[in-house]
Amino acid sequence: MGCHSKLLLVVASTAVLTAGLVELVHYCLEEKNQDASKSTSKREVRSSVAKPHSEELIREQLARNYAFLSDDGMDKVRNQNIVLVGAGGVGSAVATMLIRSGVGKLRIIDFDQVSLSSLNRHAVANLKDVGTSKVECLKTHLLQIAPWCQIETYNELWNLNSSDRLLLGDNMEPTYIVDCIDNIDTKVDLLEYCVNKKLPVISSGGAACKSDPTRINITDISKTEEDPLAKSVRIRLKKRGIVSGIPVCFSAEKPDPRKAQLLPLDEAEMLKGDVDQLASLQNFRVRILPVLGTMPGMFGLAIASYLITSIAGYPVESIEGKNRYKMYDSFLQSLAGQQSRIGKEDQRVPIALNEIAYVLEEIFRGKSPISNYSTRLTLSRWDGSKELSFQNIVVMTKEEQQNHEKRCLNGGERLEDVYSAEVLERVEKRFKEEKFYSQFR
Ligand SMILES: *[C@@H]1O[C@H](CO)[C@@H](O)[C@H](O)[C@H]1NC(C)=O
Ligand SMILES: *[C@@H]1O[C@H](CO)[C@@H](O)[C@H](O)[C@H]1NC(C)=O
Ligand SMILES: *[C@@H]1O[C@H](CO)[C@@H](O)[C@H](O)[C@H]1NC(C)=O
Numbered sequence: 001m002g003c004h005s006k007l008l009l010v011v012a013s014t015a016v017l018t019a020g021l022v023e024l025v026h027y028c029l030e031e032k033n034q035d036a037s038k039s040t041s042k043r044e045v046r047s048s049v050a051k052p053h054s055e056e057l058i059r060e061q062l063a064r065n066y067a068f069l070s071d072d073g074m075d076k077v078r079n080q081n082i083v084l085v086g087a088g089g090v091g092s093a094v095a096t097m098l099i100r101s102g103v104g105k106l107r108i109i110d111f112d113q114v115s116l117s118s119l120n121r122h123a124v125a126n127l128k129d130v131g132t133s134k135v136e137c138l139k140t141h142l143l144q145i146a147p148w149c150q151i152e153t154y155n156e157l158w159n160l161n162s163s164d165r166l167l168l169g170d171n172m173e174p175t176y177i178v179d180c181i182d183n184i185d186t187k188v189d190l191l192e193y194c195v196n197k198k199l200p201v202i203s204s205g206g207a208a209c210k211s212d213p214t215r216i217n218i219t220d221i222s223k224t225e226e227d228p229l230a231k232s233v234r235i236r237l238k239k240r241g242i243v244s245g246i247p248v249c250f251s252a253e254k255p256d257p258r259k260a261q262l263l264p265l266d267e268a269e270m271l272k273g274d275v276d277q278l279a280s281l282q283n284f285r286v287r288i289l290p291v292l293g294t295m296p297g298m299f300g301l302a303i304a305s306y307l308i309t310s311i312a313g314y315p316v317e318s319i320e321g322k323n324r325y326k327m328y329d330s331f332l333q334s335l336a337g338q339q340s341r342i343g344k345e346d347q348r349v350p351i352a353l354n355e356i357a358y359v360l361e362e363i364f365r366g367k368s369p370i371s372n373y374s375t376r377l378t379l380s381r382w383d384g385s386k387e388l389s390f391q392n393i394v395v396m397t398k399e400e401q402q403n404h405e406k407r408c409l410n411g412g413e414r415l416e417d418v419y420s421a422e423v424l425e426r427v428e429k430r431f432k433e434e435k436f437y438s439q440f441r
Contacts (some may be wrong), residue, residue: 053148061146062102065308073312074102079175080311081105083167085158085190086180087134088112089121089291090204093300094178094307096123099142101308105150106142107174109166110134111157120293123300160189167199176307179203180300184229188236195242202303205230205250207296208289209260215253216298218306221246226254228262247306249299254366254374260290328356334378334401335393342384342409350388363434364395369426370419373397382427384409390438391431 059066066074080103084091087110098106114122114129114137124141125134135153142151154166158181167174177194179201181187187203194201203221206229210216215226222243224230227250237243255261309316332349339347351359359379360366367374380401382394396404407413415424 058148065101069308069312069314073314076311076313077308078102078104081107081172081174082176082178082307083107083109083172083174084178084180085109085166086182086204087138088118088180088182089123089293089296090207090300090303091178091180092123092125092134092138093297094180094304095138095142096145097301097304098307099146099149099151101304102146103149103308105152107152107154107172108135108138109154109156109158111155121291121296123297157186158190159186160193163190163193167193174199176311177201178303178307180303182206182229184232184236187229187233188240191233191237191246192240192242195245201246202306203230203233203246203248204299204303205248207251207299208291209255209262210251210253210295211259211292212251212253213294213298215251216249216302217252218247218249218302220244221248224248224250225252227251249302249306251295251299256367256374257372260292262289324357325353328353328360331356331360331377331379334398335380335388338381338401338405338409339388341405342381351390351393355390359390359393359434360395362437363390363430366395368396368400369394369430370396370400370423380404381409383415384412390434394427394430 062074065077069077080098082098082103082105084095084098084106087095087108091108091110095106095108110133112134114125114132114134116127116130119125119127119130125137129137129140133153133155135155139151139153142149152170152172156162156166158166167177177190177199179187179190179194181190191201191203193199202218205224205227217224221230221234221237224234227248230248230250237246306316308314332351332353335349335351336347339349356379360377366377368377376397376399377395378398378401379393380396381388382392386392404418407418408415419427
């Protein structure tokens with residue numbers, strides 16, 4: 001044998017050996033995995049033999065919900081087949097409360113893994129779960145709460161191609177679909193799919209950058225406010241001919257310069273291509289969102305409450321913003337008070353209570369044109385030399401109102417000397433808009 005062919009032989013046999021070794025390792029690993037799954041299922045069987053989940057014990061565990069929702073209502077809850085798409089901060093809270101509340105069958109779909117930075121908002125994950133699939137993590141924890149539940153998991157990305165299989169496959173007849181997806185395109189596809197197939201669906205808006213528990217709200221998609229995610233979804237669904245009929249959980253909390261904000265992506269990073277490294281999948285979460293851990297949980301609990309009560313037929317009547325009128329009334333009082341503070345005899349204000357919403361929300365977008373602040377707001381006359389009218393009232397904070405009265409309305413300083421050209425311009429712009437709208441009022 002020549003030197004050349006010897007070398008070839010060595011190379012060839014090494015290749016065969018390596019391939020064989022790789023196969024062997026695979027084989028062993030698979031065996032081990034199968035063993036592991038066999039032994040877990042054995043363990044499950046054993047534990048369920050040792051501790052049978054008698055109906056009596058299940059009813060004891062769910063006793064408070066039975067007391068609340070009645071046998072009839074609980075029958076309905078326990079017979080639910082709910083599909084949850086998206087098992088992050090919101091989804092994990094939904095799943096946990098549905099299972100704790102007696103829902104009998106839950107299918108959970110998510111392609112992603114539990115990350116360390118998601119522990120600030122996850123309902124059940126702990127450090128040991130980091131790096132494992134989100135759906136398996138939920139299943140493990142949920143079965144420790146209610147072992148009699150049927151929990152199915154799909155560690156896959158939901159998209160239109162996989163839609164039928166993931167939502168309806170394996171004899172699933174969903175009674176509700178819960179959308180906790182954070183990607184706009186996928187979300188829109190899922191919602192459109194559900195509407196077309198007449199599957200009842202509830203959707204979660206965005207909990208990022210939100211902090212005010214009192215503004216969390218569930219309403220029809222056509223009526224959401226201050227939620228950029230819900231807004232994009234609404235616009236895209238409209239293009240596909242869907243304008244209403246989907247309940248959405250969202251927060252109507254307004255953005256404010258003092259609050260956490262969605263910063264635009266750094267141009268330089270985009271060019272460097274670093275953005276992709278931030279994304280766990282292309283087009284997904286290309287930025288790190290500021291999220292207060294409590295908020296996704298509250299969204300999730302709001303959705304779970306909505307589901308459980310509507311399924312059980314429990315009477316819930318949402319307030320639809322009745323509280324706002326208290327706030328509007330205080331705006332009017334403050335404006336009337338100002339009349340006397342600046343020495344006007346007539347304290348009447350030529351604005352009706354229900355017109356305050358128009359001034360605050362439509363004209364001034366719920367914020368002060370002086371600071372952009374959206375809290376502690378009130379109204380003030382603007383130009384002291386002019387009468388009160390829709391084109392002479394400005395939304396501002398209480399502090400700004402005090403200062404405005406002291407310097408302009410009582411102190412006689414000129415607006416130009418107190419405010420920057422930018423602020424003056426913004427106020428004039430608002431007045432102009434009001435003038436335009438007023439033709440149609
Ligand atoms: C769906 O499948 C089609 C054809 O099989 C493919 O062209 C398309 O890219 C797939 N879409 C997604 C979102 O996977
Ligand atoms: C909830 O949404 C409804 C409908 O958009 C609205 O009337 C109400 O003011 C909102 N409530 C809060 C607390 O934002
Ligand atoms: C308020 O927001 C506008 C843009 O909407 C911006 O031009 C202005 O500088 C902001 N003012 C302050 C005080 O933050």
